[in-house]
Amino acid sequence: MTTVLSASGLTRRFGDRTVLDGVDLDVLPGRMTGFVGANGAGKTTTMRILLGVLAPSAGEVRWDGRPVSAADRRAFGYMPEERGLYPKQHVAEQLVHFGRLHGMSRPAAERAVADLLERLDLVPHADDKLESLSLGNQQRAQIAAALVHSPTALVLDEPFSGLDPLAVDAMAGLLRDEVARGVPVLFSSHQLDLVERLCDDVVVLAQGRRVAGGTVEELRSGGTVRLRLQVAAPSGAPSHGADLGWVRDVPGVEVADVDGAGALFVAVEPGAEQRVLAEALRRGPVTSFAPVVPPLSEIFREVVR
Numbered sequence: 133m134t135t136v137l138s139a140s141g142l143t144r145r146f147g148d149r150t151v152l153d154g155v156d157l158d159v160l161p162g163r164m165t166g167f168v169g170a171n172g173a174g175k176t177t178t179m180r181i182l183l184g185v186l187a188p189s190a191g192e193v194r195w196d197g198r199p200v201s202a203a204d205r206r207a208f209g210y211m212p213e214e215r216g217l218y219p220k221q222h223v224a225e226q227l228v229h230f231g232r233l234h235g236m237s238r239p240a241a242e243r244a245v246a247d248l249l250e251r252l253d254l255v256p257h258a259d260d261k262l263e264s265l266s267l268g269n270q271q272r273a274q275i276a277a278a279l280v281h282s283p284t285a286l287v288l289d290e291p292f293s294g295l296d297p298l299a300v301d302a303m304a305g306l307l308r309d310e311v312a313r314g315v316p317v318l319f320s321s322h323q324l325d326l327v328e329r330l331c332d333d334v335v336v337l338a339q340g341r342r343v344a345g346g347t348v349e350e351l352r353s354g355g356t357v358r359l360r361l362q363v364a365a366p367s368g369a370p371s372h373g374a375d376l377g378w379v380r381d382v383p384g385v386e387v388a389d390v391d392g393a394g395a396l397f398v399a400v401e402p403g404a405e406q407r408v409l410a411e412a413l414r415r416g417p418v419t420s421f422a423p424v425v426p427p428l429s430e431i432f433r434e435v436v437r
């Protein structure tokens with residue numbers, strides 16, 4: 133499967149408010165794409181448009197290079213923000229029903245549901261009403277509903293919110309399996325450490341516009357790269373014996389932190405880092421000198437400002 137789910141120029145107005153403004157998005161097959169942005173940035177609106185729950189004011193959703201059809205969309209898996217299962221129905225029964233709605237035979241749907249319940253640790257709750265489950269377990273059932281029919285693409289609105297670490301791992305494992313099948317997976321999240329850990333690609337929205345996107349590595353290395361200098365503490369002296377306070381006085385350098393034998397700084401002028409290194413070597417042995425790639429959370433703060 134080599135099918136891309138893409139959107140171009142997605143725009144959505146509610147009355148005279150434009151909440152999405154020309155958003156382009158590619159969710160590539162066999163890759164996990166994280167969709168991030170502050171509250172109200174437009175993630176849910178975008179996902180609803182991808183699934184056809186909401187019409188765009190302008191722009192287009194494409195699947196396999198052509199405008200997406202209703203039949204294409206029926207084969208997608210979706211976990212909507214408002215969730216989609218019935219509180220009063222029994223868990224396994226309604227998951228089988230979901231599979232049947234997607235055209236599966238009863239035995240095939242039952243097999244898929246049994247497998248998902250097992251993987252999501254929901255077997256003891258198979259015959260419980262959804263509303264009697266804890267919120268985290270209800271969420272596990274919701275993801276099962278999105279996966280039961282082996283979807284061709286997955287669009288998940290905050291699937292990880294409210295999950296305990298074991299449930300996060302179970303969910304992540306399931307999504308990785310879908311990615312390994314070649315499925316394009318898009319999920320929104322405010323948990324940037326999780327996005328950094330799980331995703332190949334990231335799209336960042338701010339106030340209805342796409343403000344950054346690319347692979348996680350590209351985004352991180354495109355941020356403000358700081359350098360860390362570590363020097364040897366003089367023998368017998370505690371580490372603060374090697375005071376790197378002098379780094380603050382090097383022209384073209386902004387110091388983020390000095391901590392005894394270590395300093396973290398940004399070279400705001402080309403070549404300033406070489407002056408720091410030369411001065412450090414003049415003073416004694418250097419144990420390490422390396423760039424520190426910022427975490428995604430820092431990039432996020434830089435791009436949505």
Ligand SMILES: Nc1ncnc2c1ncn2[C@@H]1O[C@H](COP(=O)(O)OP(=O)(O)OP(=O)(O)O)[C@@H](O)[C@H]1O
Binds near residue numbers: 146151170172173
């Ligand atoms: N039906 C609607 N009518 C009017 N405004 C709406 C409607 N749906 C969404 N909006 C507005 O669109 C903007 C984007 O909302 P959306 O839910 O897409 O953001 P989000 O990025 O998913 O936010 P969050 O992280 O808080 O879930 C918000 O300002 C919201 O109030």
